[in-house]
Amino acid sequence: MTTIDLTTDAPSAGPSTPDAAPTPTAALPSARRLTQLDALESEGIHIIREVVAEFERPVLLFSGGKDSVVMLHLAVKAFAPGPVPFPVLHVDTGHNFPEVLAYRDATAQRLGLRLEVARVQDYIDDGRLRERADGTRNPLQTQPLLDAISDHRFDAVFGGGRRDEEKARAKERVFSLRDEFGQWDPRNQRPELWNLYNGRHRPGEHVRVFPLSNWTELDVWRYIARERIELPALYYAHEREVFDRDGMLLAVGPYSAPRTDAEAASVRTETVRYRTVGDMSCTGAVRSDAAGVEDVIAEVAATRITERGATRADDRLSEAAMEDRKKEGYF
Amino acid sequence: MGTQTSTVEGESVPLDDTRRGTLLRLATAGSVDDGKSTLVGRLLFDSKSVLADQLDAVERVSRDRGLETADLALLTDGLRAEREQGITIDVAYRYFATARRSFILADCPGHVQYTRNTVTGASTADVVVLLIDARKGLLEQTRRHLAVASLLRVPHVVVAVNKIDLVDYGEARYAELAADIRAAATSLGVGDVHTIPVSALVGDNVVDRSSANTPWYDGPSLLELLEELPTGDDPETESFRFPVQVVIRPQAAADERYRDYRGYAGQVASGVVTVGDEVVVLPSGRRTTVAGIDTADSLASGETLTEAFAPQSVTIRLTDDVDVARGDLIAAAAEAPDVTQDVEGTLAWLGDRPLLPGARVLLKHTTRTVQAVVRDVVGRLDLDTAELEPAERLELNDIGRVTLRLAAPVAAEEYVVARRTGAFLLVDAQDGGTLAAGMVGDALAAVRRPAERPGSYAI
Numbered sequence: 001m002t003t004i005d006l007t008t009d010a011p012s013a014g015p016s017t018p019d020a021a022p023t024p025t026a027a028l029p030s031a032r033r034l035t036q037l038d039a040l041e042s043e044g045i046h047i048i049r050e051v052v053a054e055f056e057r058p059v060l061l062f063s064g065g066k067d068s069v070v071m072l073h074l075a076v077k078a079f080a081p082g083p084v085p086f087p088v089l090h091v092d093t094g095h096n097f098p099e100v101l102a103y104r105d106a107t108a109q110r111l112g113l114r115l116e117v118a119r120v121q122d123y124i125d126d127g128r129l130r131e132r133a134d135g136t137r138n139p140l141q142t143q144p145l146l147d148a149i150s151d152h153r154f155d156a157v158f159g160g161g162r163r164d165e166e167k168a169r170a171k172e173r174v175f176s177l178r179d180e181f182g183q184w185d186p187r188n189q190r191p192e193l194w195n196l197y198n199g200r201h202r203p204g205e206h207v208r209v210f211p212l213s214n215w216t217e218l219d220v221w222r223y224i225a226r227e228r229i230e231l232p233a234l235y236y237a238h239e240r241e242v243f244d245r246d247g248m249l250l251a252v253g254p255y256s257a258p259r260t261d262a263e264a265a266s267v268r269t270e271t272v273r274y275r276t277v278g279d280m281s282c283t284g285a286v287r288s289d290a291a292g293v294e295d296v297i298a299e300v301a302a303t304r305i306t307e308r309g310a311t312r313a314d315d316r317l318s319e320a321a322m323e324d325r326k327k328e329g330y331f
Numbered sequence: 332m333g334t335q336t337s338t339v340e341g342e343s344v345p346l347d348d349t350r351r352g353t354l355l356r357l358a359t360a361g362s363v364d365d366g367k368s369t370l371v372g373r374l375l376f377d378s379k380s381v382l383a384d385q386l387d388a389v390e391r392v393s394r395d396r397g398l399e400t401a402d403l404a405l406l407t408d409g410l411r412a413e414r415e416q417g418i419t420i421d422v423a424y425r426y427f428a429t430a431r432r433s434f435i436l437a438d439c440p441g442h443v444q445y446t447r448n449t450v451t452g453a454s455t456a457d458v459v460v461l462l463i464d465a466r467k468g469l470l471e472q473t474r475r476h477l478a479v480a481s482l483l484r485v486p487h488v489v490v491a492v493n494k495i496d497l498v499d500y501g502e503a504r505y506a507e508l509a510a511d512i513r514a515a516a517t518s519l520g521v522g523d524v525h526t527i528p529v530s531a532l533v534g535d536n537v538v539d540r541s542s543a544n545t546p547w548y549d550g551p552s553l554l555e556l557l558e559e560l561p562t563g564d565d566p567e568t569e570s571f572r573f574p575v576q577v578v579i580r581p582q583a584a585a586d587e588r589y590r591d592y593r594g595y596a597g598q599v600a601s602g603v604v605t606v607g608d609e610v611v612v613l614p615s616g617r618r619t620t621v622a623g624i625d626t627a628d629s630l631a632s633g634e635t636l637t638e639a640f641a642p643q644s645v646t647i648r649l650t651d652d653v654d655v656a657r658g659d660l661i662a663a664a665a666e667a668p669d670v671t672q673d674v675e676g677t678l679a680w681l682g683d684r685p686l687l688p689g690a691r692v693l694l695k696h697t698t699r700t701v702q703a704v705v706r707d708v709v710g711r712l713d714l715d716t717a718e719l720e721p722a723e724r725l726e727l728n729d730i731g732r733v734t735l736r737l738a739a740p741v742a743a744e745e746y747v748v749a750r751r752t753g754a755f756l757l758v759d760a761q762d763g764g765t766l767a768a769g770m771v772g773d774a775l776a777a778v779r780r781p782a783e784r785p786g787s788y789a790i
Contacts, residue, residue: 032566032603032640033352036433040354045644046598049576053657053698078596078644080627081589082581112585163424170423171410177763186410189421191447191681193454193768194754195598196695200763214435216426222348297346309384320411 037223044071044211045078046195047174048158051209052078052085054199055156058209059116059149061331062088063096064104065277066231067160070220071211073229075158076111087114089154091145093137093279094121095255100277103232116152118144135256136282142330146182149206156199158209159331164216166308168323174213180204182329217275217307218300225293234274237291243267248284255280275300275307344428352562353432358422358452358485361462362472363441366493368419370462370531371438372403374554377538380427381406420445422452431558443472446479446728447681450768453479454754457562458487460553465498465528469511474519474714478730481520482677482770484750487560488516488524491553495545496530502547518717527553564601564750566640571602571610571663572744572752574697575655579646594625594646595655600697600751602663603640604647609664612655613742618664623648641751658699660742660752668752670740674703674771676755677732677746680725682766686733687724692766694737696755702738703757709733732773746770 034042051058060075062068075084090104108115120140123129129140149157163170173189175197190198199207212220224231241252244266250256258264272285273296290296322330361367375381381389389405396402406425413420419440427434437452439445453459459480463473480488490512498504509526516524527536528545535541538554551559576597581589604610608621624636625646639645647661655661662668674694680686686705694703711722711731725731746753747770757767 031351033562034354034642035348035351036354037348039642042598042642042644046576046642049596049644050698053577077627079577079579080625080646081584081586081592081630082579083584164426167406167423168410170425171421187412187420189448190765191451191768193451193756193765194751195455196697196754196756198695198756198758198763198765200693200758202762214424214426218346222346226348301344301346304383306382306384309382323411 037219037226040212040215040219041074041077041223043195043214044074047197047209047211048075048078050197051156051158051199055207057152057154058086058156058158059089059152059154060084060086060158061160062090062104062108062115063160063277064090064100064107064232065160066220066224066235067162067212069107069229069231070215070223071158071160072107072111073227074211084111084113087116089116089118089145089148089152089157091118091141091148092120093141094119094124095137095280097232097234097277097280099234100232116148118148120144134282136279138279138282139325139330142182142325142328145331146329149182150204154206155201156207156209158211160212161210161331162212162215162217162220163210165306166322168320168326172210172213172326174210175199176208176210177201178206178208178329182206184208184326184329186323186327218297221293221297221300225297232277234277236293236296237271237273237288239269240272240285241267241269242272242285249286250282250284251280253280344430344433350432354435355432355458355557355560355562356435356437356456357458357460357557358437358439358449358456359460359462360439360449360453360476360479361441361493362464362467362470363418365441365462365464366531367441367462368404368406368438370460370491370493370529370537371425371436372406373531373534373537374436375406375425375427376403377534378427378429378554380425418442421448429554429558434557441472443475443728446475447679449476450479450483450679450681453483453485454768456483456485458489458557458560459485460489460491460557462491462493462531463508463512465492465494465504465508468508469515471714474515475728477515477519477521478712478714478717479679481516481522482679482730483768484522484747486523486562486564488521489553489556490516490524490526491529491531492526493529493531495528495535496533500528500535500544502545505545505548525550525556527551527556529553564641566599566601566603569601569603569641569749570666571604571608571661572600572668572749573597573604573647573661574600574699574752575657575659575661576698577657578655592648593652594648595659595661596644596646597661597698598644599639599641601641601749603638604663605638606636610649610661611664611667612649612653613660613662613667614670614740615654615659616670617651617653619649619651619653621647622650658697660697660699662742668742668744668749670742672737672740674735674737674741674743674755675709675732675773676735677730677770677773678725678757679768680727680729680731680766681768682759682764683727685724685726686767691760693758693760694735694741694755694769695758696741696743697752699739699741700758701741702760703735706734706736743771745772747772 173192242249243258273288290299390401393402423438425436439449439452505528529536536552540552575595579594690705709732710719711729713720744752753771755769
């Protein structure tokens with residue numbers, strides 16, 4: 001190893017002192033250094049405050065999923081002892097888990113937040129959107145989302161996306177500009193320097209903001225444990241009637257019933273939990289005995305499959321499924 | 332390949348959150364075909380940070396393309412266009428952890444046309460890992476990346492001399508390159524530089540030391556070194572700076588204790604502040620003292636905080652009812668920065684159109700945005716000579732010096748002594764695009780006069 005320490009090249013003014021040239025050793029365990037979760041929390045709070053200061057009409061996408069729950073928790077902390085100064089928005093596919101919707105409503109009420117809901121079902125009912133052959137409604141969320149953003153003239157939209165989730169998300173800036181059609185142009189992103197976030201945009205454009213950009217799935221779970229954040233119960237092990245489809249375990253329910261004889265034959269009750277929460281028709285459960293948050297942390301730390309790989313059918317469509325959806329304006 | 336026990340195997344990543352200063356931000360840079368994506372893939376793969384389904388996907392795509400082994404570069408090249416062209420266009424962020432620390436890795440592009448994305452990745456980095464091809468040696472792009480790392484005052488630079496297997500593991504070739512790197516780093520003012528002979532393809536000295544192939548090398552592997560390097564700045568050696576983000580005044584709070592609450596929310600940019608400290612609010616210059624420091628946790632528990640340090644997000648209450656708004660800077664009264672409407676700065680110009688004197692732009696410094704006009708373009712950096720040469724304009728990817736006149740004062744500090752309060756953006760007032768990364772003062776002074784760089788950057 002070659003080390004150049006320029007301070008030792010400088011002409012010395014007097015006799016050298018022992019502390020003049022500290023050596024590069026291990027990270028110093030100073031009390032005035034942040035832990036990993038403290039550093040991520042502070043970064044997230046800083047981002048959320050920047051948005052509130054620089055935008056006129058921010059909104060936070062809140063689904064009741066763990067990432068949006070953590071993001072909302074940061075927003076609460078950012079403005080204490082005041083209230084969260086923006087509403088929350090949920091794009092409801094119409095195929096959501098009922099217990100997650102109940103959690104969503106209870107949380108908004110507890111925090112005194114205005115909850116806006118954009119419903120995919122409304123679009124299907126009046127013909128603006130058509131049900132897909134595969135039954136999944138995830139890609140159908142884009143249009144109601146973009147309409148809600150323009151109807152309410154939201155100019156900043158907080159999303160719980162994390163860069164470790166997926167390789168197109170790994171390319172996303174913290175402040176990510178969307179054009180007047182809601183499109184993301186991944187080949188022409190603004191430079192993002194230091195923590196000087198540039199939120200300037202033209203009328204009709206908006207900015208997606210990702211306060212959890214640098215969090216991993218494990219960070220989210222460790223933070224949930226540390227902050228004692230309550231989640232919808234389906235994140236923890238429970239018994240559920242499931243069937244096999246494309247290597248995933250789907251819940252038997254009104255929106256995800258077996259379609260083939262093979263699927264029907266595979267119906268059984270298993271002890272499962274959900275690693276992600278989305279549309280019932282394409283969100284898979286994982287076999288798990290993790291009944292509490294510490295069990296989940298141990299499970300996530302040991303897993304060999306990514307969160308989306310384990311649970312999301314729509315990301316298996318192609319190498320660039322997420323990139324293509326994001327370009328069109330998806331979360 | 333390695334003869335020592337891996338730093339990864341055997342020990343597991345701790346699940347608690349008790350360790351401090353262990354999150355390291357690193358950026359990788361290199362020229363085209365230096366094997367950077369392969370090195371990143373190797374780091375992720377050998378540190379067991381690649382999960383089975385990601386590897387399956389890489390193997391499937393590699394097979395579809397007729398490759399015999401998995402192309403680890405596919406792990407980080409996430410955009411369709413990147414995979415099609417086999418190049419990296421924009422920064423990809425990756426996360427991995429060892430038993431010792433966690434890493435946020437910004438994998439930056441090598442092409443000169445994407446230098447702005449490399450500046451993005453390097454601006455937040457504690458360490459830049461720069462690759463060179465042992466057969467090719469230092470290229471102009473290597474010097475550009477060293478200049479960017481120096482300019483941004485990235486605390487550490489590690490130069491990985493890659494493809495060492497393709498020069499027959501030659502000690503003499505490595506020594507020659509290490510000397511070249513040392514000379515270039517010194518001339519460009521890079522503070523702390525390390526060199527390591529590696530083969531990303533084979534895995535020599537990436538995670539495990541390769542005493543079989545490079546017995547003449549007695550330093551650490553790349554991962555061992557990354558586990559040891561100290562992170563960023565030490566708040567205890569800095570002056571206190573606190574840019575106000577938001578004023579918190581919950582007049583309609585449900586809890587009536589807080590109806591008269593008035594706090595200034597922000598993230599400590601540098602230093603430490605203690606309750607009772609005398610502070611000055613800039614640019615007004617009003618002096619007051621810190622009455623209290625709050626976080627959501629302290630308000631909920633009723634415990635009072637006595638101090639805050641960088642980079643904590645807190646809310647500060649002041650003793651006097653002074654006028655404080657977003658964009659103001661609360662600073663230690665004894666060591667306050669000057670406020671000025673005339674800024675001499677160093678720019679990394681990232682705009683597609685050239686910068687000419689007379690240009691009207693917006694300048695964003697901490698939480699304050701002001702109008703600015705470019706008075707003069709002083710010169711641009713010649714990467715070969717490391718000298719500032721006279722120039723009338725700055726073109727895309729140029730590094731140069733300018734003088735700016737601002738419509739309102741800012742508390743601008745020399746970037747070489749205060750990164751957070753010495754940095755600024757230039758923004759296009761029309762389309763909002765980010766035009767330049769700016770550093771207050773002669774950030775290139777260190778480039779030209781390395782011996783005079785401030786001692787506070789000693790590691």
